[in-house]
Amino acid sequence: MNGLYDLGECSLEQVHALVARARELREGAATRRFDGKALGLLFFNPSLRTQASFQRAAGKLGLALVQLQGGAGGVWGIEFEDGAVMDGANAEHVREAAPVLGRFVDVLAIRAFAGMKSLASDLRDPLMNGFRRHAGVPVVNMESALWHPCQALADWATLEQHAIAPRAKFVLTWAWHPKPLPHAVPNSTLTMAAQRGMDVWLLRPRGYDLHASVIEQARTLAQRSGGSLTITDDREAALRGASAVYAKSWGSHECWGDLEAEIKLRAPLREWCVSADWMRKTERARFMHCLPVRRNVVVRDEVLDGPWSIVIDQAENRLHAQTALLESTFAALERSPRQPSNARPILETLP
Ligand code: CP
Numbered sequence: 482m483n484g485l486y487d488l489g490e491c492s493l494e495q496v497h498a499l500v501a502r503a504r505e506l507r508e509g510a511a512t513r514r515f516d517g518k519a520l521g522l523l524f525f526n527p528s529l530r531t532q533a534s535f536q537r538a539a540g541k542l543g544l545a546l547v548q549l550q551g552g553a554g555g556v557w558g559i560e561f562e563d564g565a566v567m568d569g570a571n572a573e574h575v576r577e578a579a580p581v582l583g584r585f586v587d588v589l590a591i592r593a594f595a596g597m598k599s600l601a602s603d604l605r606d607p608l609m610n611g612f613r614r615h616a617g618v619p620v621v622n623m624e625s626a627l628w629h630p631c632q633a634l635a636d637w638a639t640l641e642q643h644a645i646a647p648r649a650k651f652v653l654t655w656a657w658h659p660k661p662l663p664h665a666v667p668n669s670t671l672t673m674a675a676q677r678g679m680d681v682w683l684l685r686p687r688g689y690d691l692h693a694s695v696i697e698q699a700r701t702l703a704q705r706s707g708g709s710l711t712i713t714d715d716r717e718a719a720l721r722g723a724s725a726v727y728a729k730s731w732g733s734h735e736c737w738g739d740l741e742a743e744i745k746l747r748a749p750l751r752e753w754c755v756s757a758d759w760m761r762k763t764e765r766a767r768f769m770h771c772l773p774v775r776r777n778v779v780v781r782d783e784v785l786d787g788p789w790s791i792v793i794d795q796a797e798n799r800l801h802a803q804t805a806l807l808e809s810t811f812a813a814l815e816r817s818p819r820q821p822s823n824a825r826p827i828l829e830t831l832p
Contacts, residue, residue, distance in 0.1 A: 484619030525551030575611035661732025678706030
């Protein structure tokens with residue numbers, strides 16, 4: 482592997498190899514060690530699972546860790562628009578920040594959520610793509626505006642762990658939440674289930690479609706893997722015969738950046754909260770969520786504390802999946818090491 486941006490860009494062979502390795506690691510296999518190599522973790526947003534699991538994975542692999550925080554008190558505010566006149570809050574451009582970090586570490590992992598103000602900007606995934614373009618080292622996406630591929634990889638490993646068949650019915654359902662959330666998790670969840678060849682049902686109320694490009698990629702991947710994708714607001718039909726119900730809340734593209742409109746749109750949708758009644762309509766489905774989750778808002782206690790929930794296994798598999806991903810990425814770097822970045826004498830480079 483050479484880092485990871487969107488699981489949908491990986492071949493099935495690559496994903497199968499990572500999931501198989503994640504399983505070996507979960508069962509106690511020893512990891513390779515890459516002493517003297519370094520992993521950078523740069524978080525522009527909060528995290529519990531991602532932060533802890535990447536730190537632990539780095540320890541297992543013998544990597545030095547450079548961990549930095551974005552935002553107030555962390556790294557300088559980073560500008561990512563090319564040609565920007567930087568007379569505002571941001572003190573440093575990604576064109577310097579990314580390659581500088583790339584000189585300190587061998588692989589760089591970044592978390593940079595959607596800004597949720599401009600849809601056009603969020604669809605370009607600017608911070609993540611700025612770092613990918615300019616870092617000069619492999620970049621791992623720890624959740625960007627568009628994708629959360631490490632979560633999706635761990636979820637794939639969890640489906641295998643619970644023997645949920647590749648062709649089983651998988652429901653990704655929207656759930657109510659007090660505020661609009663980004664699309665990275667639902668985008669990657671849909672992609673993962675389609676790529677695995679599942680009978681995927683996207684259950685959402687009117688106004689909560691995922692982006693057309695994400696749907697198109699999911700349809701292509703499903704077709705390639707022998708799966709299918711159905712989009713509906715018919716809860717009974719979606720839950721009937723389901724083997725997995727994955728809940729997540731996300732914002733409406735129709736109201737992006739307009740909190741008042743969003744709150745009005747979702748006001749009548751509070752009953753979109755996964756309950757035991759929902760789960761009893763399924764074929765003894767497993768309940769999945771990436772966490773953190775708001776209890777009795779997104780899903781009821783009875784589901785999280787009941788026999789359906791596998792959310793803690795999903796979280797544990799973050800560690801194994803990411804250890805497998807980093808092991809593969811550092812092994813690839815060993816095969817084609819970076820050239821030292823000695824400066825050429827300036828006179829040779831001037832026109
Ligand atoms: N699922 C997930 O990424 O959790 P954190 O936001 O706590 O890292």
